[in-house]
Amino acid sequence: MIKVRFAPSPTGYLHVGGARTALFNWMYAKAQGGKFVLRIENTDLERSKPEYVDSILESMKWLGLTWDELYRQSDRFDIYREHAEKLLAEGKAYKEGDAVILNMPKEEIKIYDLIRGEIVFDSDALKDQVLMKSDGSPTYSFACVVDDALMEISHVIRGEDHIPNTPKQIVIYQSLGFAIPKYAHLPLIMDAEGGRMSKRTGAVAVNEYESMGILSEALVNYLMLLGWSPGNNQEIISLKKAVTKFSIKKINKAAAAFSLEKLKWMNGQYIKQMDTAPLAEQVAAFLKAQDLDGKECDQNKIKEIVGLYKSRMTTFVEFCERTKYFFRDEIEIVPSMRDKFLSKGQEQAFHILQERLGRLDEYNMETAEKAFRDVVQELEMKASDLVHPVRVALTGQDVGPGLFETMAVLGKEKTVARLRNAVQN
């Protein structure tokens, strides 16, 4: 039976590196018909916080990484103590104060890593290691080994930063008489500059990406591509499909740099693929959750706006930044924009257009366009000479969706009012 685990420490939010580790474990379990264990490593009572446990669980669910079993190491202190006492009784460990310390052998330790092949350590350098701390809590390696063995973990898939821990843990397995699991050490994820990912260089926590308005499917898809490829030059791939192609053997050895650019591109791809209705529901939920402009807006209206911006947004936050003019009564037109587009003597055109639109019994994209084109023709203007100023007057922006669609979605009242204001100012 294949059984893997993800063992985060609740001293912070779920990190994207951790998420990728969890993802590979999860994919391997699914691909092999095995089990995925989630184990909270909260032996450090000082630094572990319950709110981080909740947050990590939430992020895992958000990503769709469901678990078959859930453990907390804080519930298992008796188990670690028993095993430490056993080693003491067998003379394999000794006491120093209240701490329990393991004797380390002087011999070469070999591990076979599924990704890297054989790695040899000269354990001469290994110092006797603490198993139980003076305060009665187990050390990381001890709790980890006892749990992995008792939970019958067949494959330990974790970050490369754990390679140096492996020989120490192997000694613990041997002392305890437990079978040694298979190992696969994943390459690390670096920031864009190739350094360690940190809050300073960008978002590191999964929930930060969530609040940027990244879809979980896109984040999962992006993360799986960091160090792995489904082949056939395919990049956009569902988790379900990816599982059918997953194999540890194909995981890369080299660290990968995280690219927010590419993640955003991928998110845009997912957004464009979605039907407008479900997408609009997600956007609406996002607006409410983040307490942003439009949170009280009617769902149908949101759907129309999303329709206009579906191909123009890469995250939900970006959507919000660009569509404020729909949700607010007043818009602000920056002076440079005003000078460039609204100081060319189009008062007459604006005035006539505003009047015609105001008189429309049936106001929609077609009738608005007709009114607009009539004005342009009567005044012998070029359409584009009026399109751009009107867009600025209505949206405060010089770029955006087609003008007539925008006018229709904005509605008669706001459209007319903004044209009138533009002339007055």
Next chain:
RNA sequence: GACCCCAUCGUCUAGCCUGGUCAGGACACGAGCUUUUCAAGCUCGCGACGCGGGUUCAAAUCCCGCUGGGGUCGCCA
């Protein structure tokens, strides 16, 4: 510093195991098409096997060294 890991376009990668394809794709970037603008989409372009030795008829692919990058050296996890 010691020990360990790694090395294909700026970035993510395919190819490496089982030497022989113009080293393929994607993001970004540049150009064009389309167009009321911006996106989207389509077409084209730019762009890499870190260096040096071997082995071989033939090396991105196998071996060694160098250089460079990363990780670990806690009664943290």
